[in-house]
Every structure is written in structure tokens, then in C-alpha cells.
Amino acid sequence: MVIKKRCLLLDWTNTANIPDAIDKVNFNGPLSSVSNWNDARNPPELKNRLPFRPTVLGMGRVTDSNEWGMICNNDHEIIHYFNEPERAAISAQQAVDIWKEKMGPLREGEREEICHPWLCQ
Secondary structure (H helix, E strand, C coil): CCCCCEEEECCHHHHCCCHHHHHHCCCCCCEEEEECCCCCCCCHHHCCCCCECCEECCCHHHHCHHHHHHHHCCCCCEEEECECHHHHCCCHHHHHHHHHHHHHHHCCCCCCEEECCECCC
16 A cells, blocks of 8 residues: 655746646656645646645735635645744734634534644754
């Protein structure tokens, strides 16, 4: 049995002018998902070949209704929650409050798994 754990970190700004470049990726290889730090949208060039896992990168992703809508109004199996929040001046209390208000409700039922924050060293 092959366990696939590799996540393609896709920054749409790298391929904005060459959307077909993603077609060169081996989607039958070790990749298991795609994440995009700079955008909450599921990249259309992905063509659903791998599951998209959005990242709640900072406060803007939970306070901007468009960004939050792209995260919570989809069937994402996994959502990554805050990457290095201390670098974005997000306090531990703010992270807890947002978890309770926004992230916790997404876990109701069997909808999503939410990955914890990644702290920088």
C-alpha cells in the first residue's frame, strides 16, 4: 500500500500567465492534495485532479466574506488553520476566539478536518 502525504503548494501568481503549466505535474504520483497560501479559491487549472485544501492564512481569510465563503461553502475535507500566526500579529486569544466562532462550527457533522496552526521557530 502506498501512502500519499505530499501536498503541492500552488501559488497561482507563479502560473497566472501560464495556466497550462500545471498539466505537467504528475497527478498519478506521490501528491495527495493541493494548498494555496495566497488565495482561498480552488484553482480552476487544477481541474479537480487533486483535493484542494485551503489555508486560513491570516485574519483576512475569516473577516473578508468573499474569502471566508470560498473556505466554508465548499466540501473541503481538510482546512489548514493559521500559518505562523505570531508573524501576522495574531495573539493566542484571537486564535482561540476565531476557532470558536468560525472554525469549530465547520467540524460539526463529518464535514472537515481542521489542521492546527503552524508556528515559526
